[in-house]
Amino acid sequence: MKTRITELFEIEYPIILPGMSWISVPELVAAVCNAGGIGYLASGPLNPDKTRESIRRIRELTNKPFGVGATLLMPGAYENALVAIEEKVPVLNISLGKGENLIKKVHAYGGKVITTVTTIEHALAAEKAGADALQVTGYEAAGHGSQITTMVLIPAIVDAVKIPVVAIGGIADGRGMAAALALGAEGVGMGTRLSITKESPVHDFSKNKQLECGIEDTLYSNRFDALYCRVLKTPSAEKAIKKGRNLPKGFIASFAIAKSLNISWIKLTASILSGSKGEKSEKPKDAGSKTNTKSKPQEEKSLISAILKGPKMGMNLAHMAQAYVAIRRATENGNLDKGVYLSGQVQGIIHDIPTVAEVINRTMKEVIQIQKEMAAKIK
Template structure:
């Protein structure tokens, strides 16, 4: 079954579950536009998640998901809220959903983990998940090591469940490329940052719009927690501390609250502006609906053109 039929959505596009950002205004707009909006529950209490789910329901009657960061201590409470509120799709990260698969299946909840490797993709399929998101290192926020171009065809060759591509996609060409590599859908985060409905400070949106292909870098590799963000003075200081072999506590002290400073206060110099390498393609603020429809129109045009492309020219033999 294709990803759109599996989830009851029109367009095979997920909005990434970005912590502090993927809230009801954005989630509801994405689902209303035919995609899969996803609430980012990172840092939420059970009550906070319930509130956000109900706010989203007030905006849309279309399917939406909740992203669960499985390293959080209150995951059982968050899952209970998901069940009680009738959310039927979860995406997962930062851990394995294995302990929770029985309760997800019992309540008819579709489970879609985000994975950075073929090894993990195979493990998730063996657990009985419904689909997976294969996310390349081009993505903003927490990242793996393998690029989307290398990861996606290997994952789609290794598993039989639907695969959704993430990382480095911001227009119709990227969507077409993902489908050419075997994906059945795409997940975008960075491109949604520059939409009207995204509830971030205007300075955050401007930082993404003003970025180019070399504007991001990855911090946290030294402590096994790599995160991609747009370069600024805080990021430069963090990298300097990493080079000096600073302790994990020292690094965490510097980064504490940095995402909130960027998202809500608009401090794009001392805050963490998490965004992907594709930021250079995000050059305007537009509505979610316009963004999604224009991207899929372009993607279809690209695929139609490729249908007429001849890669190897046949030459007529010449008799001597």
């Protein structure tokens, strides 16, 4: 198959595994790449050393192009993106930030950047910032999808930009892929579908639970982690959404995150509170400033400046930290009683746990079959 996405990424099929924390690990990424698609390593839960190690592990498992995902609003994401750049990864997927500096650095060694967006405004900004392609996430998606459905959002963004678009959100088979191509997309992403495969490290309990659930069994709310987010409908998810943010719980959770990222709590807090937006300068802005804070460690200074930004950011810290712990529980341990699991509406049309190669091969077969049937229907 040939589209601008297959040409840009030098892959056989324009099918993408997005970066999903604790799921898009080297083994799953490599399985997708070896089957002719492309996977992005989820760098969110990793520190720079682990990011480097994971990139090198992917290279042991495949000689095909792969990507690294960096959610720029999250603590440590910018540093992980810099590691990906040092390692000259073929594709960098950035989200929740423009990352102009990062895009320049990736282009300098010949890599490609695909930016995830959910609005026309952000699509235009990403194109202007130099992104090579866009990954457009519709309402149906697991996690942070748009408030607009894939059916409407894709053609709207395809019309607004010149760079190629990958559609994601609500696509699990050849029917979804054919529809996305008809809407003007030149590739598709599959999160929920590829997370329910044999190679996916998701706990079996969570995988099987999704097979039992229907298209209506998800919740979409901004009370779970401060952004609009779709999760599996469970009593614990309903409870988390009803309660909204819980400052003491979030405060405690933030220590666990700092430990797992192997960074100091102060650095984590400063990073979240200041909301990096992916445009951290290489040198700290106030380095060498004439103020009397000169003797304080850099991270302490940024914490102070972040706190001065106001309590809303502090609330978001608590909210994000709570969500992080709940999602990890459901993904790694299959604990859906206390955890919260991200899942898309397509869970209701997924009925098996095949290998990654089976998903990709049958999706492509279905697309070709649909193309023939459509040609026969439209005369």
